[in-house]
Amino acid sequence: MRRYWAGLAVLAVAIAGCGLGGAEPDSAAPVTNVTGEVKGKVSLQTWALKPKFTDYVQGVIDGFERQYPGAEVEWLDQPAESYSEKVLTQAAGGSLPDVVNLPPDFAFPLVEQGMLLDVGQADRQLADVYVPGGLEAYRYPGAQGTYGYPWYLNTDVNYWNSELLTENGLDPEKPPASLDELISQARTLKEKSGGKVHLMSRKPELSDLVNAGVPVMSPDGTRFVFNTPEAVALLDRYREAYKEGLLPRGVLTDTYAGNAKLFTEGAVAWTTAGGNFITSLATDNPTLAPKVVPSPAMGTPPLYVQGLAISKATKNAPAALALARWVTNAENQAAFAHLVNVFPSTKASANDPFFSKSDGTRSGDAKVIAFTSLAEAKMLEPVQVTDAMKKFVRQQFALAINGEATSKEALDAAVAKCDELLKS
Secondary structure, eight states: OOHHGGGGGGGGOOOOOOOOOOOOTTTOOOOOOSSSSSSSSEEHHHSTTTTTTTHHHHHHHHHHHHHHHTTEEEEEEEEEEEEEHHHHHHHHTTOSSSSEEHHHHHHHHHHHTBOOOOOOHTTTHHHHHHHHHHHHHTOOOTBBBBOOOEEEEEOOEEEEEEEHHHHHHHHSSOOOOHHHHHHHHHHHHHHHHHTTTTTTOOOOOOHHHHTTTOOOTTTTTTOOOSHHHHHHHHHHHHHHHTEEEEEEEEGGGGTOOHHHHHHHHHHHHHEOOTHHHHHHHHOOOTTGGEEEHHHHHOOOOBEEEEEEEEEOOOOOOHHHHHHHHHHHSSHHHHHHHHHHEEEBBBGGGGGOOHHSSSSSSSSHHHHHHHHHHHOOOBBOOOOTTHHHHHHHHHHHHHHHTEEEEEEEEHHHHHHHHHHHHHOO
């Protein structure tokens, strides 16, 4: 997720103003429960948006200063590399800007240290303005409140190679919608193709356990608990599928190319990706793009969130709250989403036909599927899960699937290691 968002900084796109059709702008909606006039200097820090998005962000700032003539915004932008470390250094040194671009996992250590403002208490209109999943992403175990305004969002969509499905006895208009159906259709495709292509092409992650109803952490966020009988059953199913040859032999190795790359090369018939995947595929493999059919993600769609948090030490809370609300209002979010393949986090955006209505193409269908999915999308992995934890979990899952360890042994080892890393 972090690499995805940081990648926005290197996208070459044309900056152009875009209006929001059909939605009621909430740019001037009052911020409640904080008294004081919106005026004076307020700082805004973004993550790797210069220089590609300078015109857009400056336009948003100019609009805010017109809306509040007594306010002045100082815009800071940090490079993509080591951004989380930079923020922690700022916080430790007492120089955290008033409004800071933070995804939920970056915000979490600052919440633990009591350095971010509970915007849920400061702005009682949050639930009326933003989608539930976006707000939930900024609520943390052991901390009461909401610690960020959701900004732009994304999620995953299933993509199917209709040619490969049709050639091997499957209906691309009726793709799998569950693991049971996926395994069944993977078996059909293997048998029809003689094992030359695969439908299943990735091993399970923690998010798959969540979608199987397995809690990853205890409710208070102090320990990992995903070594359950349900998790054992899921890994057992993948082990049987792997043994049956329903997944590529190299899927368990660290050098595995990945299902998205293999899908782009036409070697596998299914992948997951963002709502703009077909558009990018038209560049990477123009002959494949017209053959791709999208469908909703299986289970609960994953939610990828960027947001704006407010320093608890801000000396200008009225202006900071108003600025965060302004940047994340429906109109400004829609304008950004017209430039980059992301989606707005406001409820009002549901009325914008740019997101909610397809142009009749498969790419347009995928965009609508992704946008519609945001209403129920959630962050599937707890913010406490680090890259080191994920790496160890993947290794243990691989051992279980190839039969070098039982599923219970692998899960117990993964939970123990994650607990150890959590306390370190």
